[in-house]
Amino acid sequence: MPTCRHCSSTYPREQFIHGNGPMSQVCVRCGVEKGLVSKEDAANMFDSGTGSARLQIMARRYSIFLYIPLLWTLWVMVLKDVQPWGFYFLLLFLVLTLITPVWFIYRGGQYSGDMARLTPAYDRPKGH
Ligand SMILES: [Zn+2]
Structure with missing residues (x-):
């Protein structure tokens, strides 16, 4: 399982956002918190x-x-x-x-x- 480079947490691949550069290896929660992806796009995030x-x-x-x-x-x-x-x-x-x-x-x-x-x-x- 990959590790998020912001929060160092390990999640299944489904819990990561899609993209290159600053968006690679970022979990969906950090992606939303850091504004890399909108909450609507993050369909896989658990509210x-x-x-x-x-x-x-x-x-x-x-x-x-x-x-x-x-x-x-x-x-x-x-x-x-x-x-x-x-x-x-x-x-x-x-x-x-x-x-x-x-x-x-x-x-x-x-x-x-x-x-x-x-x-x-x-x-x-x-x-x-
Ligand atoms: Zn993270």
Whole structure:
């Protein structure tokens, strides 16, 4: 993946503006900020609404991997020695932990579809 020469960020080729000289190797966000390309021409730029929607979908997909260790920590700290709820919650968390990777893979298609829906339609210019 190429690197923008203004902000040194690495993006896919689609996130770069098209052109030579000062417009080469410039990401679309720096291109708009530095006035090299107008916002209307930068069809491939994520506006703040699209950006936050994409972040929200990503957070929803990966947040389960934050909750599983949190639940296990709470179980060890609070519920482990409580009879019989400690055992019931142990079984519940075991099932949850084992189902999570399967569910994660199963929902991968939905995630890709949502991300594609939130990607602006943009034809990559020839040579880019
Ligand atoms: Zn940049």
